Amino acid sequence: MPRRPRHPLVRALSLVVGLALVGVLLVFGLVVAGVLLIGGSLVFALRQWSRSRPPASVAGRPHQPEIIEGDFVVLNQSRHAVR
Numbered sequence: 267m268p269r270r271p272r273h274p275l276v277r278a279l280s281l282v283v284g285l286a287l288v289g290v291l292l293v294f295g296l297v298v299a300g301v302l303l304i305g306g307s308l309v310f311a312l313r314q315w316s317r318s319r320p321p322a323s324v325a326g327r328p329h330q331p332e333i334i335e336g337d338f339v340v341l342n343q344s345r346h347a348v349r
Contacts, residue, residue, distance in 0.1 A: 271277055 271280065
């Protein structure tokens with residue numbers, strides 16, 4: 267482990283440098299958090315804006331939700347029990 271300096275001016279200077287470093291890191295973190303918050307808000311607003319517009323009709327017909335047609339088979343649970 268490094269020894270702590272004995273001279274009071276060196277101790278005070280190292281304290282000031284340490285506090286300045288912590289302050290710079292804090293400001294940098296706040297700037298990054300602000301940029302992420304603003305960017306995320308813009309992306310969210312754009313998605314909500316594009317979703318709120320009515321969908322374009324195809325050949326004059328109103329838009330209907332997609333329907334998937336198909337067949338299904340119900341399996342008997344007692345025959346396929348996991349052991």
